[in-house]
Amino acid sequence: MSSPNQPVPFTADDYRARMTRAAESAAAAGLAGLLVAPGPDLVYLTGYRPTAITERLTVLVLAAGQDPVLVVPTLEAADAEHAVGAPALTLRDWTDAKDPYAVTAPLLDAKGRFGISDNTWAMHLLGLQQYLPGTSYASLTEALPMLRAVKDAAELERITAAGAAADATYEEILKVRFAGRKETDVAADLARLLTEYGHSQVDFTVVGSGPNGANPHHEAGSRTIERGDMVVLDFGGLKHGYGSDTSRTVHVGEPTAEEQRVHDVVREAQEAGCNAVRPGAACQDIDRAARAVITEFGYGDRFIHRTGHGIGVTTHEPPYMIEGEEQPLVPGMCFSVEPGVYLPGRFGVRIEDIVTVTEDGGRRLNSTARELAIVE
Known part of the structure; x- marks a missing residue:
């Protein structure tokens, strides 16, 4: 039983269900998937909140019928592995010597339209578009306004x-x-x-x-x-x-x-x-x-x-x-x-x-x- 000081904890299964619903909602909206950068959407979907939001690419890739993948810098991989929702994710890390967009691009439909979290850095979106010029994007607020709206x-x-x-x-x-x-x-x-x-x-x-x-x-x-x-x-x-x-x-x-x-x-x-x-x-x-x-x-x-x-x-x-x-x-x-x-x-x-x-x-x-x- 929970108390005001001890709320019911979220589990990996809770985050797995959220990611599944999000991917299915994206498909129903005609999207190839979702790209979620650090911010409230990432916390809601995975329980992961990076200790510092930097210029290094961190992005959750969701698509119906595919396992969720979290792309993270290698120096932050250990923190990501300790997130409550980590068991529901595949982690793919990249070092500073690699191009993160080259790591991420193969995870995406090269001609798809994706929902992307509103606070994604423009440099990351532009970096992906260089590898995937056939893709297009819509903000999550526009594409899936009800993503976090209904509370359990x-x-x-x-x-x-x-x-x-x-x-x-x-x-x-x-x-x-x-x-x-x-x-x-x-x-x-x-x-x-x-x-x-x-x-x-x-x-x-x-x-x-x-x-x-x-x-x-x-x-x-x-x-x-x-x-x-x-x-x-x-x-x-x-x-x-x-x-x-x-x-x-x-x-x-x-x-x-x-x-x-x-x-x-x-x-x-x-x-x-x-x-x-x-x-x-x-x-x-x-x-x-x-x-x-x-x-x-x-x-x-x-x-x-x-x-x-x-x-x-x-x-x-x-x-x-x-x-x-x-x-x-x-x-x-x-x-x-x-x-x-x-x-x-x-x-x-x-x-x-x-x-x-x-x-x-x-x-x-x-x-x-x-x-x-x-x-x-």
Whole structure:
């Protein structure tokens, strides 16, 4: 039995099944195979995370009906052999005296079209094309947007634990003093708390006070938080290798009637977005539900970003909750629902939960209060 500190471990069989599904999905999409460079896709498919990502070629080659092959520099082969998914792989190493593209090219269909991970270095793609001018490529986000989107029970356990840790962080940050301290001071508190609650990696700690809150991606700066400020808090990272991401907006002292009204509108919009989650709904339906509320109250032009993004081994990944995204929701998908209103030069409000699609609707993985909290 697992616990929050001891999640169900992934096994070589888990990674083997992921690679098989990925190769079969590639074939169904009309691709000859997949080329996966170091990054989140490689971690998801093999459990292997190189200690250093350098100019040396490392690439996983997947094709339906063929054994997975991981091409690695010889000096990193020992590390690759210790990856959990290594028993499901054939390792092929190359030394600095060899041309890695000459080693890799024979593994590929010389006239095939391949999905290739988005973060592959251009020099590696160009190197392969020199040997295989008849090949063509599509980014994995374009070719297989659902590659990592649907989580199994063990993945959901990790994301749930990460969400609980972010919730605990929020509960604690409400106890610290805001007024008279710099945004960076509060951001440091958030990072410390995320780590104390089990995060191995802190990806972001947004603290947008007063007019800075009107910038959705404001990074904590040197501004001193004042009494009367609205403060947007957006923070998250990785716990057990899976992401957390939550936003709440607090107020230093009592809010004005307008500030309370805007917060109420965003809270209603966020509720509408979460209530729209159900199997078969399109991703854009979540955006439409949240955006309709904000537009109804006259703030439509001040909601300036998508309603949500997927989350998993990274804190931002496909699918995206945005107009034009018709991908249907299926059980196991996890994503944020985070509408906001931003009034330039004045303040902003954002409320965000991670939601997973269930068999009959959606379940929030964040449970902290969404009402406007008053801090000192």
